[in-house]
Amino acid sequence: MKKAFTLLELVFVIVVIGILAAAIIPRINTNRIGEAAHQLVSHVRYTQHLAMSDDQYNSVDPQNDWYKNKWQIIFENTEKSNGEESYTIYSDFQGLSTGNANSKDEIAINPLNRSQRLTGGTDAIDVDEPEATPSMNLGETYGITEVKVTGGTASTAQNVWFDNMGRPYNIGSGSMNSPLAGLATSPIFIKLCTNGCSGDNNKSTNDDEAVIRINKETGYSCILEQNSDSVCLDI
16 A cells, blocks of 8 residues: 655645755855955945045155055955955054054944954954954955956055045055055956956956956946956946
8 A cells, every 4th residue: 555645744845845945045046256246346435435535645744655544455365364365444544654454443444333344354453353344354255266456557566545536546555655656547457256367357257257447547446247348237
């Protein structure tokens, strides 16, 4: 005699399938590189906003290097970020402008959680400290394995500065020797990759890459369409 499933057993199986589907489907549909790019472009725009609203010009600076205090976003991969790609938004206004965010006060406060600072791990704040913003650790949160900052100038610096007019710069702190040093003469590109970067630095060539473009002079930033160095996604 054949044994049939009871109604209770069928209901139980359906419930289990529903739970599994709810847990698995969102992961399948999640575009981690896209999420990282959207977060980053919003933070690039916030850095520009800070620079324009908190003008760092100081005519009585005894060192006459006030221009090194501009707000910037810097990309790092150190033991403070657990060896993962991360970024920090800060103004290097304390001491002699070392080029590093080595004071917590220099790092921008997270406007969404004022107990946190806008860093995914840097000199002053380890990524595992409660004051860090975990989502800014691109490696741990989104699986980003490489970040490339190119264009703007001939500099290989992994940071983007903004002045009080919102204009972007790309230069290392040690090379900034005048107010306009490092001013972008061409667009700046930030390329994020989850499986190593390939092809042109100013284009995403596959679904494992995303590129943010920052226009010279205006500092307008956007995420680029795949295989394009100029067409912005409508976000």
